[in-house]
Amino acid sequence: MGPLNGVRVVEFAGIGPGPFAAMLLSDMGAEIIRIDRRGGRTPGKGEVTYRGRRAITLDMKRPEAVEAALKLIEKADALIEGFRPGVMERLGVGPDVCLKRNPKLVYGRMTGWGQEGPLASAAGHDINYIALVGALHAIGAAGGKPIPPLNLVGDFGGGALYLAFGIVCGLLEAKKSGRGQVVDTAMTDGAASLMAMFYGMSSMGMWADKRGSNLLDSGAHFYDTYETKDGKHIALGSIEPQFYRELVEKAGLNDPAFSAQMDRTAWPSLKEKLAAVVRMKTRDEWDAIMLGSDVCYAPVLSLAEAPRHPHNVARKTFIEIDGVTQPAPAPRFSRTVPEVQGPPQAANSEAALEAWGFARSEIAELSRAGAI
Numbered sequence: 001m002g003p004l005n006g007v008r009v010v011e012f013a014g015i016g017p018g019p020f021a022a023m024l025l026s027d028m029g030a031e032i033i034r035i036d037r038r039g040g041r042t043p044g045k046g047e048v049t050y051r052g053r054r055a056i057t058l059d060m061k062r063p064e065a066v067e068a069a070l071k072l073i074e075k076a077d078a079l080i081e082g083f084r085p086g087v088m089e090r091l092g093v094g095p096d097v098c099l100k101r102n103p104k105l106v107y108g109r110m111t112g113w114g115q116e117g118p119l120a121s122a123a124g125h126d127i128n129y130i131a132l133v134g135a136l137h138a139i140g141a142a143g144g145k146p147i148p149p150l151n152l153v154g155d156f157g158g159g160a161l162y163l164a165f166g167i168v169c170g171l172l173e174a175k176k177s178g179r180g181q182v183v184d185t186a187m188t189d190g191a192a193s194l195m196a197m198f199y200g201m202s203s204m205g206m207w208a209d210k211r212g213s214n215l216l217d218s219g220a221h222f223y224d225t226y227e228t229k230d231g232k233h234i235a236l237g238s239i240e241p242q243f244y245r246e247l248v249e250k251a252g253l254n255d256p257a258f259s260a261q262m263d264r265t266a267w268p269s270l271k272e273k274l275a276a277v278v279r280m281k282t283r284d285e286w287d288a289i290m291l292g293s294d295v296c297y298a299p300v301l302s303l304a305e306a307p308r309h310p311h312n313v314a315r316k317t318f319i320e321i322d323g324v325t326q327p328a329p330a331p332r333f334s335r336t337v338p339e340v341q342g343p344p345q346a347a348n349s350e351a352a353l354e355a356w357g358f359a360r361s362e363i364a365e366l367s368r369a370g371a372i
Contacts, residue, residue: 002029002329002338007171008356009033010072011053011080012093013040016151017159017187018082018110019049024164025078026052027329027338033356035069036347043344048326052341054352058372065371066092068353073098075356077174078106078167084123085115095182105180106170110163112154114186126154126187133192134199142212142219142268158190213264215239221271222247222261225300226278233300234278234286247295251277 007030011022026032032053037060043050058065070093073079079098081088088094088109095107112129113119119132130136130153131146140147166183174180201207213219222238238247244261247253255273260266278286283299290297301309307318307325319328322343329338349372353363366372 001336002027003333003336005029005336007078008076009078009080010035010076013037014082017155018080020156021110021160021163022053022080023049023051024160025167026341029338033072033352042346045322045343046324047344048324050344051321054355055345055347056349056352056372057347059370060091062369062371064366064369068366068371069093070101072356073105074102076102076105077171078108080108082110085111085120099180103180104174104178106167106174106183107180108163108167108183108185110159110185112187114189115184126151129154129158129187130191133188133195135191135195138198138211138217140211144212146211153194154187154191157194159185159187162190219267221267221274224271226275228281228283228286229279230282232283234283235298235300237296243294243296246293250289250293250295253277
C-alpha cells in the first residue's frame with residue numbers, strides 16, 4: 001500500500017482539479033469517500049481523475065444528509081472541497097462547523113482566486129488565473145499571442161498539486177499539534193509560486209518581459225521544437241555548452257555562426273538555419289541519431305504515441321485499467337508502493353457508508369429520509 005495508507009479523506013465532488021487532487025491522494029493509499037450531490041452524473045470509466053475511491057450521494061438540502069456528512073467528517077483526517085467561497089458554509093459544512101466536530105481535521109479548500117480578495121467570488125477558469133499572475137503572458141512564440149498550456153499550470157499545477165501538498169503538510173503538522181486547520185489553495189497563488197524562478201530571473205535582468213525572446217520560452221534556437229521531414233516534431237533542450245556542442249556535432253551544423261551559442265541577436269537567424277537542417281530528416285531518423293545522447297533530445301509524441309514509447313513502457317509510466325490507458329501513480333516509493341485502488345465508480349451509498357462504520361440501521365434511516 002502507498003505511503004498514505006490509513007489516511008481517510010472526505011471529498012465533496014467537484015470538477016477538474018478537485019478530483020485530480022483526490023486522485024493523487026488515493027494513488028498514494030489514502031481512503032477517500034466522495035460525496036456526490038443529488039442529481040449529479042456518474043463518472044465514466046474514461047474519467048481517470050475519479051479513479052480509486054468510493055462514492056455516495058447526499059441530498060445536502062436535507063438535515064439528515066448534512067448530519068451524515070458531518071459524521072463522515074468526524075471519521076476523516078482531511079477534507080477536499082473546490083467550491084466558490086461561501087458554498088460550504090451555506091451547505092452547513094463550513095470549516096468552523098467541521099473543525100468543531102473534528103478538531104484534528106485538515107480542511108482543504110481550492111478556488112481559482114482564493115477565499116478573499118476583490119475577485120474571490122467571481123467565476124473563472126485556468127486561463128484567467130494564469131493570466132493574472134504573469135504566467136500566460138510568458139508562454140508563446142515571438143510575435144504571437146499568449147498560448148494556454150492546456151490547463152496544466154492553473155488547475156492542475158497551481159491548484160490540485162498545491163492542495164495535495166498543503167493537505168499532506170497539514171496532516172504532518174496535526175500529528176504534532178493535535179490541531180487541524182484550513183488549507184486555502186488559490187490557483188492564482190499556486191501558479192504564481194510556479195513562476196518563482198522566472199520572477200527571480202527578471203529581477204536579475206536575465207529574463208525579458210517579451211514573449212519568445214528568452215532562454216526557456218522558445219527564444220533560443222537550442223531550446224525549441226522543430227518540424228521534421230515527415231511533418232512531425234522534435235524537442236531540443238541543449239542549454240549547457242557540452243550538450244550544445246553535441247547538438248552541433250550530431251546535427252552536422254557546420255556553419256561557424258553556430259559557435260555563438262549565447263549571442264541573443266543571432267538566435268532568430270540560427271533558428272531558421274537549424275529548422276532547415278531538421279526538415280531534412282524524418283523524426284525517426286533524428287531519433288536514431290540523437291535519442292539517448294547528451295543532446296537533450298526527445299521526439300514530440302502524441303497522446304496515442306507516448307504510452308508505446310520504449311522508455312515509458314520500461315518504466316510502466318502508463319497503465320491500463322478497465323480498458324483505459326492512463327498515467328500510473330507518481331512519484332514512486334521503494335517500500336510503500338502506490339497503486340490505483342480501482343476505476344471510477346458510481347455512487348453506492350450503502351456500501352460506502354458501511355465501509356466507513358455506519359450501522360445498517362443508520363443507513364436505512366438515511367434512505368427512508370431521502371438523504372441518500
